[in-house]
Amino acid sequence: MTTAANTTATVATMRDALDHQRRGLRSVLAFAGPAVVASVAYMDPGNFATNLQAGSTYGYQLLWVVLLASLVAMLFQAMSAKLGIVTGRSLAEVCRDEFSRPLVVAMWIAAEIGAIATDLAEFMGGAIGISLLFDVPLGWGLVVTGVVTFAILALDAQGFRPLEIVIAALVAVIGLSYLAELVIVPPDWHAALFHTFVPQLHGKDALMLAVGIVGATIMPHSIYLHSGLTQHRAPARNDAQRHQLVSFSNREVAIALGLAALVNMAMVAMAAAAFSETAPGLADIATAYHTLVPALGAGAGVLFLISLLASGMSSSVVGTMAGQNIMQGFVGFKIPLMARRLVTMVPAFIVCATMNPMTAMIDSQIVLSLVLPVPLIALVVLSSRRSVMQRFTAGRRLTVAAAVATAAIVLLNMALLWQALAG
Secondary structure, eight states: OOHHHHHHHHHHHHHHHHTTSOOSHHHHHHTOSHHHHHHGGGGSHHHHHHHHHHHHHHTTTTHHHHHHHHHHHHHHHHHHHHHHHHHSSOHHHHHHHHSOHHHHHHHHHHHHHHHHHHHHHHHHHHHHHHHHHHTOOHHHHHHHHHHHHHHHHGGGGGOHHHHHHHHHHHHHHHHHHHHHHHHHSOOOHHHHHHHHHSOOOOSHHHHHHHHHHHHHHSOHHHHHHHHHHTSSSSOOSSHHHHHHHHHHHHHHHHHHHHHHHHHHHHHHHHHHHHHTTTSTTOOOHHHHHHHHHHHHOHHHHHHHHHHHHHHHHHHHHHHHHHHHHHHHHHHOOOOOHHHHHHHHHHHHHHHHHHSOHHHHHHHHHHHHHHHTHHHHHHHHHHHTOHHHHGGGOOOHHHHHHHHHHHHHHHHHHHHHHHHHHHO
């Protein structure tokens, strides 16, 4: 079956399932894709840096933060997907229709800055992985990363399914790599389980690192993108089918982001087991690799780099897709995905030539802390508007929960920004 035919067959299966003409596992799997793609943002190179530092500095103590941040992420990704399914428009498009023009322009600029900052960090992560894995200069790593992401993005011309399959395969590589890492570096399972469910914060630095984990976990570009990914698949023809699509979406969000949460927790656990005594406070990816190899063998180091490479490649592709979705949604302007890729590649080469890559990745997380509240607030407001969501308007409990989570994230990110400016 050709790649284009694969997309056509998937749409036909989805349509049959919505019309109650087909059941079974194949029908369920046909709806999978949007949340898998969105989940990549929760396993990007920024997560590698924060999780390494969390595990090496505080052992297993911050695992509960990863779990809590992942649950909040599930809430907002589910809300974004539901908005797209019910309205048939992306979050950016709904913002353009519902808010004043000056506000929309400001939101677009903030979203573009966030998308470029995110994509730059992800691009740099893939380049670092290639540079260390094949022992080549970082510049060559950037070139190879650019070529590979161009090739993956080219699949978009064949429909949504081939691109989703490649992204899912890269996500599987990340997950399997960390599963193998936990076999090579077995953690203290009792301590890991305890700290997953028992909150503890010892000292100011632990609080700031917890804030960093939240900032690196909940990605604004992914929230914008998810609402767009639900379109152009098998649009609902009535409210009953919308209910079906929302139900499928919620299940996929729970599974895909649940697995992403496990991967992030595995990162922290591995760092705790491997570095908390030998290299406390470690946050540099290259240093982590060079520390792993002599301590645990080349296999552990190679798996670490393979997972980083898969993370950088997949998240770079998703970041480019998100940037296109944001631009088209807010201003109705679309450029080829390849041109969009260049918008991010050029800054990455400039950064590589002028500053430390890890410093650039950390700075990008600070930028994200500034723009993250924008899509969260927009989702809370729009999901509670009956004129937008009709019968699918969010209930009071869901609205309050989302508003409280948004307020908490705003305060946490302000604390992270304050620390960055003060430090």
